[in-house]
Amino acid sequence: MKIWAIVLLTAAAVCAKHEKYIGWKSYIVQPSTLEQVKALHLLEPTLELDFLSHATTSREGVVLVKPEHQADFIAALAKLEVEYKVHAENIKEKLDYDDFLIERRNREIRARNGRSLPYDNYQTLEAIDAYLDEIAAKYPDTVTLVEPAKSFEGRTIKYLKISTTNFEDDSKPVIFIDGGIHSREWISPPTVTYAIHKLTEDVTDPDLLDNFDWIILPIVNPDGYKYSHDTDRFWRKTRSTDQHTLGFFCPGVDGNRNYDFAWNTAGTSNNPCTEIFAGSKPLSEIETQVVAEIMKTYLPRMTLYLTMHSFGSMILYPWGHDGSLSQQALALHTVGINMAEAIHERALPNFPRYQVGNSALVIQYAAAGAAEDYAHSLGVPLSYTYELPGLSRDMWGFHLDPAYIPQVCEETWAGIIVGARRSRELFG
Ligand SMILES: [Zn+2]
Incomplete structure (x- = not known):
């Protein structure tokens, strides 16, 4: 069976999972000044941002953003002149694929060693x-x-x-x-x-x-x-x-x-x-x-x-x-x-x-x-x-x-x- 067919079948099996994350995206943000780092944290409560990793001036961060706040988030980044790019366009799909990778690895390991x-x-x-x-x-x-x-x-x-x-x-x-x-x-x-x-x-x-x-x-x-x-x-x-x-x-x-x-x-x-x-x-x-x-x-x-x-x-x-x-x-x-x-x-x-x-x-x-x-x-x-x-x-x-x-x-x-x-x- 082709890999994509396995992906689709597995995705169908788990599609009931991760529904909360339909429409959510994650973004990579790269502040260049300490003021921008602080300003990003100030956005956290109002835009309900979830920093999966903290952004610093030397390391980019990853932020999870709900659908209803994405436009305001992008506008705020533009105003602050913080560089960003989309990290995961569709969080639910990404999580479904993660599940597929985990299950595939379990199968491979079981076939090789008997247990994972x-x-x-x-x-x-x-x-x-x-x-x-x-x-x-x-x-x-x-x-x-x-x-x-x-x-x-x-x-x-x-x-x-x-x-x-x-x-x-x-x-x-x-x-x-x-x-x-x-x-x-x-x-x-x-x-x-x-x-x-x-x-x-x-x-x-x-x-x-x-x-x-x-x-x-x-x-x-x-x-x-x-x-x-x-x-x-x-x-x-x-x-x-x-x-x-x-x-x-x-x-x-x-x-x-x-x-x-x-x-x-x-x-x-x-x-x-x-x-x-x-x-x-x-x-x-x-x-x-x-x-x-x-x-x-x-x-x-x-x-x-x-x-x-x-x-x-x-x-x-x-x-x-x-x-x-x-x-x-x-x-x-x-x-x-x-x-x-x-x-x-x-x-x-x-x-x-x-x-x-x-x-x-x-x-x-x-x-x-x-x-x-x-x-x-x-x-x-x-x-x-x-x-x-x-x-x-x-x-x-x-x-x-x-x-x-x-x-x-x-x-x-x-x-x-x-x-x-x-x-x-x-x-x-
Ligand atoms: Zn931790």
């Missing part, structure tokens, strides 16, 4: 949970499955503790990696589950097991992740409905604005219907409470915290709430560069180079209540947000072809290895 794993395709929550259960059962000497709480909607939040000494050797640094707090950033969980794979099923660097204890939480926000798969591909927040009186109309909190440091002071909104609603109070969400509890429990030994997001090819460090530098700025910057260099050695030539720096300075936008700032405020010396790559030929963003997932996992793992080793040298 969480780090070789975009997988369902159920598949990722099953993988964690399986690894814990298969490697009982080193792996402990922890189920610390239920999500707002009652799903079990799961993470793995990986240690050759059952976390009893106090001299070992603890490395904590999480993913999936922003549910639509689907490239995040594969890089986190790949770390599990490299610490259990395919150990090529035994010092990482001998010298460290690991805590790995692939999906911080299972409700949002499930919703992004089943109902709304661009769902970013949690799914809580108890944060304000309009909870059932505009559910959810931006988990990465909900942490208890400089909470709700910058880059957030009190409007619960926006993508950057910070919640009714710090750590209002059970999902962020779980992350905070892990940090506090292992704080004396935690030398490195990484939280995986997408997209933009950036390694970002505190303080993101105001752009100031912490007392560990030199270590944060040098280890950030070390990780980026390790990634570059394995990156594809058409992937953008990583940018490394203070969150607020690199993205030219301060945002408070983020996990990276919170971990650092508690005392984790090296704390970073990874904005993973989003390039697939000429199509940026959340439409990254799943064929690129192994590449992104492998290069990201190279960065993690270097980050862990450097954290032990400096703070272990």
